[in-house]
Amino acid sequence: MSENILSLDGIVKSHGRTRVLRGITLDVPRGQFVLLMGGSGSGKTTLIRLVAGLERPDAGCVTLRGRRVDSHADGIFVPPERRGLGMVFQDYALWPHLTCLDNIVTAMPGRGRDRGERARALLRDVSMAGLEGRYPAQLSGGQQQRVGLARALAARPDLLLLDEPLSGLDVEVRGRMRDQIRRLVRETGCSALFVTHDPVDVWRLADRVLMLEGGQIVQDAAPDGLYRRPLSPRIARMTGAEGALPVMLRRRDRQWGFDGAGGFQDVTPVGVDNEGPACAYLRPEGVRRGARGHVAMRMDMTFEAGRWRTLWHLPSLDWSVHSLEAESPPEQAFLTFDGQHLFAYPAS
Numbered sequence: 001m002s003e004n005i006l007s008l009d010g011i012v013k014s015h016g017r018t019r020v021l022r023g024i025t026l027d028v029p030r031g032q033f034v035l036l037m038g039g040s041g042s043g044k045t046t047l048i049r050l051v052a053g054l055e056r057p058d059a060g061c062v063t064l065r066g067r068r069v070d071s072h073a074d075g076i077f078v079p080p081e082r083r084g085l086g087m088v089f090q091d092y093a094l095w096p097h098l099t100c101l102d103n104i105v106t107a108m109p110g111r112g113r114d115r116g117e118r119a120r121a122l123l124r125d126v127s128m129a130g131l132e133g134r135y136p137a138q139l140s141g142g143q144q145q146r147v148g149l150a151r152a153l154a155a156r157p158d159l160l161l162l163d164e165p166l167s168g169l170d171v172e173v174r175g176r177m178r179d180q181i182r183r184l185v186r187e188t189g190c191s192a193l194f195v196t197h198d199p200v201d202v203w204r205l206a207d208r209v210l211m212l213e214g215g216q217i218v219q220d221a222a223p224d225g226l227y228r229r230p231l232s233p234r235i236a237r238m239t240g241a242e243g244a245l246p247v248m249l250r251r252r253d254r255q256w257g258f259d260g261a262g263g264f265q266d267v268t269p270v271g272v273d274n275e276g277p278a279c280a281y282l283r284p285e286g287v288r289r290g291a292r293g294h295v296a297m298r299m300d301m302t303f304e305a306g307r308w309r310t311l312w313h314l315p316s317l318d319w320s321v322h323s324l325e326a327e328s329p330p331e332q333a334f335l336t337f338d339g340q341h342l343f344a345y346p347a348s
C-alpha cells in the first residue's frame with residue numbers, strides 16, 4: 001500500500017529577505033525513514049518546523065495522512081499539538097517538574113493501567129533503566145535527549161520528526177542510540193524525518209535521503225543511489241569523494257573522460273552536456289595501485305579499521321588523493337582510477 005503519511009506541495013518560505021525554501025514538493029510513504037541533509041543554513045530545520053506546525057510556509061500546502069494541515073490558499077492551519085506527531089528537537093525541553101517516568105507517562109494517550117510499565121520499557125529501550133525517578137535537571141544533556149526520544153515515541157506517532165537528535169552525544173552513545181532509533185522506528189512502523197549532518201546516518205539509518213541545496217531538493221535517493229551517482233560536488237564529498245581537480249573533459253566514442261599522463265581517464269559525468277572545463281572528485285575506493293598509471297609519491301598514511309589510508313601526491317596532475325591499502329604501501333607507485341568512483345561536474 002502506498003499511503004502517504006506526509007505530503008508537501010510547493011512549499012515556499014523566506015526568513016526576512018532570505019529565500020530559504022523555493023518550492024519543496026515530496027511525498028513520504030508510511031514506514032519510511034527519511035534523512036534530510038544539506039549544508040548549514042540550507043533550510044533543514046525550517047522545513048521540519050513547517051511540518052510540525054511551528055512555522056508557516058509563505059506558500060504551498062502541508063498534508064498529513066491525507067488531510068491538509070496548512071494551506072494559506074484554503075485558510076487551513078492545524079496547530080502542532082493537534083498534528084499527532086512525535087518530535088525530538090534540540091530545544092524541545094522535558095517538563096522540569098516531572099520525573100523521567102512521568103515525562104513519558106504524560107505523553108501517552110489514554111488512561112490504560114499499563115502506562116507505567118510501557119513507559120519503563122521505553123526508558124529501557126533508550127538505555128535509561130534505573131534513572132526513572134530522576135528529574136531532568138539531574139540528567140546529562142545526552143540523557144535528556146534519550147528521554148526526549150522515549151517521550152516522542154510514547155505517543156505512538158505515525159510520523160517522528162527528529163532534528164539532529166544525536167548531535168552532542170559521545171561516539172559510543174551515538175552509535176547505540178542510532179541503532180535504537182532505527183529499531184524502534186521499524187518496530188512501531190512509523191515514518192521518520194530526520195535532520196542530520198553526519199554521513200554515517202546515511203548508511204546506518206536511511207531508507208531515503210533528501211539533499212537540500214539552494215532552497216531546493218537537489219537529490220532524492222536511496223543511500224545506494226546517492227553513492228552511485230552523487231548529483232552535486234557537496235554530495236560527492238559527503239559520500240567520501242575528494243576534489244576538486246580541474247580537468248578538460250572530452251568524449252571518446254561514448255565515454256567521457258580527460259587526457260592525463262596515464263592516457264585517457266574515464267569518468268562518471270554528472271550534469272555535463274559539453275566538452276570543456278570540469279571539476280573531478282575521486283573516492284579512495286576508486287584508487288588502484290598497478291604496473292602503470294600516474295606516478296605517485298606517498299606523503300602520509302594512517303591505519304584505519306584494518307587498512308592503510310594513504311595520501312599520495314601525483315605531480316603529473318598536481319593533485320593529492322587517498323587510497324585504501326591492505327598492506328603498508330611503497331614510497332612510490334603507479335596509480336590508476338576507477339571511473340565509477342571519479343565524478344566530473346561542470347566547472348562553476
Ligand SMILES: Nc1ncnc2c1ncn2[C@@H]1O[C@H](COP(=O)(O)OP(=O)(O)OP(=O)(O)O)[C@@H](O)[C@H]1O
Nearest residue numbers: 015016018020038039040041042043044045046047
Ligand atoms: N527565525 C528566523 N529568523 C530569521 N532568519 C532565520 C530564522 N530561522 C532561520 N533563519 C535563517 O534561515 C536559513 C535556514 O535556517 P535553518 O535553521 O532552517 O537551516 P539548517 O539547514 O537547519 O541549518 P543548520 O544545519 O546550521 O542547523 C538560515 O539562513 C537562517 O539564518
